[in-house]
Amino acid sequence: MSSSVLTPSAGTRSSSTVTHTPSGATLAQVLATATAVLEAADVPSPKVDAELLAAHVLGVSRGRLATMVMLGESFSESDAPAFAQLIASRAKRIPLQHLTQVAYFRYLDLFVGPGVFVPRPETESVVQLAIDVAATLTNPLMVDLGTGSGAIAGSLAHEVPGAQVYAVELSEQAYAYAARNLEPLGVTLVRGDLTDALPELDGRCDVVVSNPPYIPANAVPREPEARDHDPAMALYGGGEDGMVLPRAAAASAARLLHPGGYFVMEHAEVQAPAMAAMFRATGHWENVKTHQDLNGRDRATSGVRR
Template sequence: APFRYLDLKVGPGVFIPRPETELVVQEGIEWTTRHGMYRAKVVDLCAGSGAIGLAFATEVLGSEVWAVEKSERTAQWTRRNLDETTKQYPAIAGNYHLEIADATQMPTLNQLDGTIDIVLTNPPYVPLFDIPVQPEVRDYDPDLALYGGSSDGTLIPERIISRASKLLKPGGLLVMEHDVTQGERLAAFARTCGFVDAVVHNDYTGRPRYLTAEKQVIG
């Protein structure tokens, strides 16, 4: 599966990365450029194939990435893609860390709370009763990577926002993909979690697809 400058291995038990998710990585890279950063401390929540974190690590060399994946079966693909990517980019070998854990829970990576520059995430967000019509999604992508845990699909994304608010340092950036129906609700929720400049952005087809927000700087 092509993703930005990478060719990733995918198969049973892992979500196949989509072109629109490349925009999540692009936002993070452009943010580091605007802030004059040559490296960043990044967390990829709900890592799946590793697409987001590996892309960032290979395009902003010197950055350190912590990837969190709940499913051990899925993590087998994350590890496989890490192994393949380090053959081409050996410098990232010591800068990419994979943790098998629930990305929505506060104990996950709690040793990093308040130190992270960027959280990038494509969490499960499909509404429970909105079964995808595309056969490649409906029949092959794992349910754990698709459904957002509630009728409108926002339960898991909101928990991800809450977790990101703890991980990020003041002024840090959250970039999160979401369903086209969820943008304004999630932006409003982000503001209640201490984020400012919460903005919904369109994907390549002009649909509201991902959120950016910065953690408020106090004082």
């Protein structure tokens, strides 16, 4: 299912190195040094990132890399410059996924890079809510509003047999990534605004999912990876409360769904009470529920179309 390129791009090959790799140095030694560099840069998961970058450069799986380390294999001198450059870039807090060009989401390997929001593990639980509902239906018609890389729409298409899945994305850059990721999965991708997209499906859809931009204007992310590299268009929801685009997504979902259709939307933990109140205030929804992610944080709100 992968559409990612798992070999180093031309830009990662460099004659300059950040740390010297001694001749015959073992993988374990090289990984330990790289991990120390990332720790010093406050990278959240330095050991894992060092291993993933090494596996990327060597063209092997992380499991195969672990075997190579256990066997005491040496790090190839020809691959050392590329690895050193990637570690230096990660130490500057360039997202790991931008360096490897792949984001792992549920069962998919997604092609990502600058200009598209990198999907987060927390969203996987939101997708599961939609899949659980769709699993009770025959050939459900499903929509992902604001698809970004295509993570949600791709997972729906991959995991729900017989599903007809549509995805909407406004950003030109994100659309290009989504097109590459979703084409093999048979998803219908539309370039458009989630506020008025897919009028031809009004009142016909079974399930609508959205992870819209929802960060308030003054709540700049602390993590450099998000603050400096995720596109602002994918982060900020509009207004002081960040609720402008979530309200628009909910309105579109109400338009698209038939009575009894299911809508689930991701949001920030602190927005959960406001989201539930917004769902109820519109009069479009019944059985409104707040759902927690695997970390126990309020992550999504759902409702059934009246």
